[in-house]
Amino acid sequence: MSHYFRLVQVFSKKQWILIGLILLLQLTIAGYQIGTSESLLNNGKEITLELAPVDPRSMLQGDYVILRYEIAEVNELKNVHSGNKVFILAKEDQHGIYQREKILTSINPRDYQLAQDEVLIAGKYNGYNGIIIGIESYFVKEGTGLDLQRNAKYAKVKVSRTGNSILQSIE
Structure with missing residues (x-):
């Protein structure tokens, strides 16, 4: 459990927010590509x-x-x-x-x-x-x-x- 707390302490609040935004951006891009392909398959x-x-x-x-x-x-x-x-x-x-x-x-x-x-x-x-x-x-x-x-x-x-x-x- 102490390793986890050390990891949390290594990153500042701003760095955690940046990491979260990067992950959100990656998920958004992947979701857009999947949605575009599904739309093409359904409506093309x-x-x-x-x-x-x-x-x-x-x-x-x-x-x-x-x-x-x-x-x-x-x-x-x-x-x-x-x-x-x-x-x-x-x-x-x-x-x-x-x-x-x-x-x-x-x-x-x-x-x-x-x-x-x-x-x-x-x-x-x-x-x-x-x-x-x-x-x-x-x-x-x-x-x-x-x-x-x-x-x-x-x-x-x-x-x-x-x-x-x-x-x-x-x-």
Whole structure:
């Protein structure tokens, strides 16, 4: 019990308040991220995207599938620097797959008018061959990555009104 009292005496009241504020800030940030993801899962629009094949093995991480999306593969974008935020305007085709219509570079997604069969997908231009949308890795049960990679054609994705996306499954 005396060790506890020594620890309490080491910190002043101001230091305890600072520690408490730091913990509160960390919990607030974690809660916000969890809430944002849950909101996207509950309220986002489910879409299907076509995949492009990539090698599924990592010596350190085990089996996973690296996903490349057809809509995110682009040639060099003029007047767009590597790391710049972009939005892919995707439209549903006759088979229920969302295809890229165009890439938008300077919009506010909340103000952009979308048709019922359109979505915006936020990403970052990587500077040479595509757009990173943040859902390129999908970890799978050990021993299943290669088979899944060979057979996967589509990804089910939830997309929010502002372009944030969460990968739900691959088929």
